[in-house]
Amino acid sequence: MAKITKIALTGAPCSGKTSIVERLAADFYTENRDVLICPESAYEVIASGVGRDDYIVFETLVAKKQLENEAEILKKAEQSKKDEVVVIYDRGVTDCFSYVDDKIALAENIGMNVVDSWARYDALIVLEIAPESEYFSTSARIETYKEALEYQKRLLDVSVGHSHLRYVKNESTFDEKYSACRAEIESILSGYEIEKKFLIEYPDLASLEKYNPFKAEISQTYLLCAVGSHRIRKRGSNGTFTYFETLKIRVTGSCAEETESIISKQQYDELMKSADPDKNTIVKDRYCFLYDGQYFELDVFRFWDDRAFLELELKSENQSFKLPPEIKVIEDASDDFHYKNSYLAGLKL
Structure with a gap:
């Protein structure tokens, strides 16, 4: 097919x-x-x-x-x-x-x-x-x-x-x-995802309300995998969820070859049986919003109260963009594997 x-x-x-x-x-x-x-x-x-x-x-x-x-x-x-x-x-x-x-x-x-x-x-x-x-x-x-x-x-x-x-x-x-x-x-x-990721100070979510963000609840589980990162994700809001399976092979720090598909809840439950026992399920709230024509995703984690991530996808490595003025950047974490979700899932946080 x-x-x-x-x-x-x-x-x-x-x-x-x-x-x-x-x-x-x-x-x-x-x-x-x-x-x-x-x-x-x-x-x-x-x-x-x-x-x-x-x-x-x-x-x-x-x-x-x-x-x-x-x-x-x-x-x-x-x-x-x-x-x-x-x-x-x-x-x-x-x-x-x-x-x-x-x-x-x-x-x-x-x-x-x-x-x-x-x-x-x-x-x-x-x-x-x-x-x-x-x-x-x-x-x-x-x-x-x-x-x-x-x-x-x-x-x-x-x-x-x-x-x-x-x-x-x-x-x-x-x-x-x-x-x-x-x-x-x-x-x-x-099939390539060019992603910029910023470690930021924990945001004042009320100050972002002017951008009318959509809040998504995400549970991300990593599976046993010999090559790259194999994960499943439950994503939704107010009790309505969509399930994804993703295989990501990193090319550079900020660029990865990604294959993603929507799966059924039954498939999701079956794949959960192959969860990597050395990694925790990442649970986070994602706030999605537009600023200056760019789509941003702000991830707030249950295990951090002083920091968060701000991510955006680019169509090319040299694409220009502006960050919202309410965001206080700690550092560009795009190329630091210590801030990849797959790495954080293996820590005791």
């Missing part, structure tokens, strides 16, 4: 999403790689004559149509004769939650909540809305620019927390914005 990578691409109205999706499909198609596009389901629902007077009803229909489209596209992907398939979703189920205030009602209607929806996509890319001078309406795009900006905020509110979120800001030209988006996907498909 082909290796399938599922990438949801989304953004506020007039973010360039549809044009970018079409270019990505053409650019990433190769002799050994197929690229499939899952179409935006909202247009299909609107074309069927359904109005948007009741957003719970409308978004329920959109989400159900999206699930049908995703099942169909994954079936095609699984039948591919190529070595690799990239599925690009022109919006995902997660989007539907951004349009409704009663997210619990929508979750009940479609049988999944926001956290559940994240697990459907290996990566989630959010595009920034175009400047107001470039904004225009269509028969389907009925929002004013002010309303579109509000939607962008709501979209980020339901997207921040995904374990592989990327945010693509506007550039001087649309071609530059496309290139930035393409670079993010190249990074995702490369």
Whole structure:
């Protein structure tokens, strides 16, 4: 079976999403790689004559149509004769939650909540809305620019927390914005994780509330492994969890080749039987937030009350970034194995 990578691409109205999706499909198609596009389901629902007077009803229909489209596209992907398939979703189920205030009602209607929806996509890319001078309406795009900006905020509110979120800001030209988006996907498909990790003073979490962080509960267990680091992770919030299996082989201090897959709870429980007896399960709270267009993950551990970690993924070694001013850095720990989770798991803390 082909290796399938599922990438949801989304953004506020007039973010360039549809044009970018079409270019990505053409650019990433190769002799050994197929690229499939899952179409935006909202247009299909609107074309069927359904109005948007009741957003719970409308978004329920959109989400159900999206699930049908995703099942169909994954079936095609699984039948591919190529070595690799990239599925690009022109919006995902997660989007539907951004349009409704009663997210619990929508979750009940479609049988999944926001956290559940994240697990459907290996990566989630959010595009920034175009400047107001470039904004225009269509028969389907009925929002004013002010309303579109509000939607962008709501979209980020339901997207921040995904374990592989990327945010693509506007550039001087649309071609530059496309290139930035393409670079993010190249990074995702490369299998290499370029991570910066900072040891920081224990943060004033209240001061970070302005960034509207999403809090995730994580339990990370290391398995017996002869090569690299083999781990399983339970990650979620408010009783809803997703389970991951990850094999990481370090290339340099800050760069690792990583293979990660979502597994079932049954698989997770079975793999727990292979836990390394010399390592403790790492339990931490992760606060995910955006600052200056960069996605940050702040890890607070149960065994430290004076320090924490701040991490971010980069698409290249020389990518520039800014740290939030509220963060007090002790040192750059990217290349220090003493601060790898696998090493900390072996200590009596």
